[in-house]
Each structure stands twice: as structure tokens, then as C-alpha cells.
Amino acid sequence: MKNNEQSKEKLTPIQFEVTQNNGTEPPFRNEYWNETREGIYVDIISGKPLFSSLQKFDAGCGWPSFTKPLTDEEIIEKADHSHFMVRTEVRSKSGDSHLGHVFDDGPGPNGLRYCINSASLRFILKENLEKEGYGEYLNLFSQK
DSSP states (O other): OTTOHHHHHHSOHHHHHHHHHOOOOOTTSSTTTTOOSSEEEEETTTOOEEEEGGGEEOOSSSSOEESSOSOGGGEEEEEEOGGGOOEEEEEETTTOOEEEEEESOOSSTTOOEEEEOGGGEEEEEGGGTTTTTOGGGHHHHHOO
């Protein structure tokens, strides 16, 4: 859905800028940076599940941060040399959209912090997983 009129009609301006033009939304002024309810985060473009609230943590950076994705199959990591830095970009495989970046300063067992733009995500509350078609993810929350 790269840079076409269809995606411009379906997405808000910030969603389009982030997902299609590799943009970044402002820290602490985005939809999910301080979301604490249980649920999953799906790709705003493809609807594929990407992250769970169970791996979300407050990194103090102003963007949603996760220790790992729900599944590695939907995440692509690419070298990013923009803005005079060397970073690792995180992209959605199915949606071919920019999600954010992954850094090696996270608290999890792998030491990773997936710093993701809210504008690239849609949050689905645990209570709505079944009705939204993501019922297979309910068992994640019963294992806590």
C-alpha cells in the first residue's frame, strides 16, 4: 500500500506519514505510549498481530515499547542510516509499513526494546479479541 491514494484515504495524516514515509510521531503525544490495559497491538495496515501488552513496558521514551514481538514472522528488521545515526528499523512484513526501531537497551531476556509508533498500530482490548477476530490470542492472558 505504498504511497497511493487508497492508503491516504484509509489513514490519518500521521498514520500515513509514519507507515508510508518512515516518519516518527511526537513522543508522549501519541495514542498508546501510556496505554496499560491488556490486549494486543496489530498492524494498522494489514491487521496482523504484532505485539502484546504482556511484553509492553514503560521505557520513559514516550512511545510504546515492547521486549519482543508476538511472532517474528510479521517483523522485518532493516539497517537504517538516516538522521546521521545507525539504527535498526522495524517494519511490518505483511503491511510493508514502518513501525519504529529496535534498540539493545531493553529489560527483557534478549535486552531488546522495540520502540514503536502508535500511529502504526491498532490496539485491541483483551475483552474484544474474540469479537474482532483475534480470539486465538485470549489464551496469552490466561497464562499470566
